[in-house]
Amino acid sequence: MSRIKTIETKDTKYIIMALEIFPRDNVLAWASELCAANPDHNVIIATHENVCYANSANAQSFWDNLIKKHSNINLVLCRDYFSKKVAVTTKTGDNGNTVKMIALPRLSHSNYSLSGLVAMMYFSEDGKNVQFRYYSTAEDKYFMDENQFSVTLDTVTSAAEDGLKELSIKLENDGTENEIDVNSTYTVSVSESGTVSTDK
Numbered sequence: 001m002s003r004i005k006t007i008e009t010k011d012t013k014y015i016i017m018a019l020e021i022f023p024r025d026n027v028l029a030w031a032s033e034l035c036a037a038n039p040d041h042n043v044i045i046a047t048h049e050n051v052c053y054a055n056s057a058n059a060q061s062f063w064d065n066l067i068k069k070h071s072n073i074n075l076v077l078c079r080d081y082f083s084k085k086v087a088v089t090t091k092t093g094d095n096g097n098t099v100k101m102i103a104l105p106r107l108s109h110s111n112y113s114l115s116g117l118v119a120m121m122y123f124s125e126d127g128k129n130v131q132f133r134y135y136s137t138a139e140d141k142y143f144m145d146e147n148q149f150s151v152t153l154d155t156v157t158s159a160a161e162d163g164l165k166e167l168s169i170k171l172e173n174d175g176t177e178n179e180i181d182v183n184s185t186y187t188v189s190v191s192e193s194g195t196v197s198t199d200k
Contacts, residue, residue, distance in 0.1 A: 002027055004034065006041070012127035012155065013041040021048040022058050028065045035070040042127055042155050043073040052078045052089060052101035063091070071095035074153045075130070077102050077119075086119075086134060086147045098154040105134070105147070117143055127155045 002023070007014040015038060017031055035043050045067070051059040067073050071093060080087055080103035087103040104119050116137035121130050134147035142148055 002031070009123075009125065009127070011125055011157070013038075014127070015041045015043045017043060017045045019045060019047045023047070023049075023062065023066075025065070028062070032066050032069060035066075035072060039072055040156060041072060042075075042153070043070065044075045044077070045073065046077040048079050050078050050080055050103055052076060052080070052087065052103040067091075067099060068093040071097040072156045073097075073099055074155055075100050075102070077104060079103065080105055084144060086132065086149070088149070088151060100151050100153060102132075102151075105143075128153055 002017070002019045004018070005016045007016065015034065017034075019031060020027060023031075031045075047062075049058060049062075051062040067076060068091070073093070074097065076099060078101070083103075084105050086105060089101045091099050091101060093099055105117070118135050118137055120133040120135060122133070123130050129150060129152055131150045132148065134143045135141070136143050
């Protein structure tokens, strides 16, 4: 079963997709349509299959039919069956955007089967920086220093969708005594009705 969750912060919008293992073609098509319909949302994909760097037909199909096609997909999380270390790779999509592909260690890895391993991610307000912390709840400590790191994401913005518009104001000398002093700083205020006023 596949699910999505939408999240909005002050500056950033997200769609989090949890996709089934070995996604079927119709699931990839559904996910692709969602990405295309929401270009102002940053898309994070989580899946059980190791698609982050595995050399398999399923991994290649996942990349070709979904991930590389959309500039708003910037983070993919998957499970790694063979390592205790978090593996991070960076790929470039069709639109020149970068995608961070992160394979997380097995939560039941030998000697850590009862450690209650949890991957925690802390996002900056603008969504560009993500700190990863891999933690053992049973042992109350981080799991391996190598698994504590941060990455920078190639995010999309939603300023236009939030009603924030670029405003260009040209101050002109109208020949009156209120000449503009180029060496001074002016404060420009815009009221809710759109009225513009300036104060020196």
